[in-house]
Amino acid sequence: MTISGTGASTETVESQFYDATRANSLGKDDFLMLLVTQLRNQDPLQPMENTEFVAQLAQFSSLEQLTNIGDQLALVEIGQMSVSNMQAASLVGREITARGDTFSYDGTGGTDLEFELSGNAERVEIVITDEHGTEVRTLELGPQSSGMVSEHWDGRTDSGTFAGAGRYQMQIRAFDGEDTPVETSTLFTGTVTGIFFDRGYAELEVDGARIRLGDVVSIGTPAGAPEAGGDAG
Numbered sequence: 542m543t544i545s546g547t548g549a550s551t552e553t554v555e556s557q558f559y560d561a562t563r564a565n566s567l568g569k570d571d572f573l574m575l576l577v578t579q580l581r582n583q584d585p586l587q588p589m590e591n592t593e594f595v596a597q598l599a600q601f602s603s604l605e606q607l608t609n610i611g612d613q614l615a616l617v618e619i620g621q622m623s624v625s626n627m628q629a630a631s632l633v634g635r636e637i638t639a640r641g642d643t644f645s646y647d648g649t650g651g652t653d654l655e656f657e658l659s660g661n662a663e664r665v666e667i668v669i670t671d672e673h674g675t676e677v678r679t680l681e682l683g684p685q686s687s688g689m690v691s692e693h694w695d696g697r698t699d700s701g702t703f704a705g706a707g708r709y710q711m712q713i714r715a716f717d718g719e720d721t722p723v724e725t726s727t728l729f730t731g732t733v734t735g736i737f738f739d740r741g742y743a744e745l746e747v748d749g750a751r752i753r754l755g756d757v758v759s760i761g762t763p764a765g766a767p768e769a770g771g772d773a774g
Contacts, residue, residue: 628743628754629736629743629744629745629754630736632733632736632745632757632760633733633734633735633736634732634733634734635732635733635760635761635762636730636731636732636733636760636761636762637730637731637732637733637745637747637752637757637759637760637761638655638728638729638730638757638758638759638760638761639728639729639730639731639745639747639752639756639757639758640726640727640728640756640758641727641728641729641750641752641756642710642711642712642727642729643708643709643710643711643729643750644708644709644710644711644729644731644748645706645707645708645709645731645748645749646696646704646706646707646708646709647706648696648703648704648705648706648707649696649706650695650696651693651694651695651696652693652694652696653691653692653693653694653730654667654669654680654691654692654693654694654711654729655689655690655691655692655727655728655729655730656689656690656711656713656725656726656727656728657688657689657690657725657726657728658685658686658687658688658690658715658723658724658725659687659723659724659725659726660687660717660723660724661684661685661686661687661717661723662684662685662687662715662716662717662723663684663716663717663718664681664682664683664684664715664716665681665682665683665684665685665690665713665714665715665716666679666680666681666682666713666714666715667679667680667682667692667694667711667712667713667714668711668712668713668714669694669709669710669711670709670710670711670712671704671707671708671709671710672707672708672709672710676699677698677699677704677709678694678697678698678699678704679699680692680694685715708748708749708750711727713725713727728758729747730761731747731748731750732747732748733745733746733747734746734747734748737751745757
């Protein structure tokens, strides 16, 4: 935008423009102030052309519309975050299945390990390591079809002793008939015991780990609640 005028008026406009720029943004109020100042200090012998004035009014209108859209999007984002937080809070006490390669083992009995294969595999291995990265057990599954796979780990190590309670990690090694790796996605199941919001978004606490809502693939019945269609009495 061209700003005409001389002397103190020009200095005033330049100062106002500098202050707006220093704030790293030129809002609609700043734009309108500059436009009014330009009209007030224009040369009477060379007034602003109508086409230029109309163009600057169009710029102001566009700026105002963009500002309003930005405000509305901010409100939508706040609303979506509120809904997400409410959804997360409603999951406390629920059993969920989520994407992840870590799981908790209570040291008694065994536990089911779940993963998904992107294609058919001729041989599949599950390598279980403890929280220190030490290999605990390798399970040989043999050929598996694409889709969800569930394998029961009896809680024993390769030496035959029972592993202690703690957090473990599973790694899936799958290969097709040509010994080409098959893509896998690991899953685990646990109960939601809390919610965190300190990272700007909701995270579920499951067995001491933080899980994003987007990683949840299924939600079970709340602990202690009767199954759907069961005897409520």
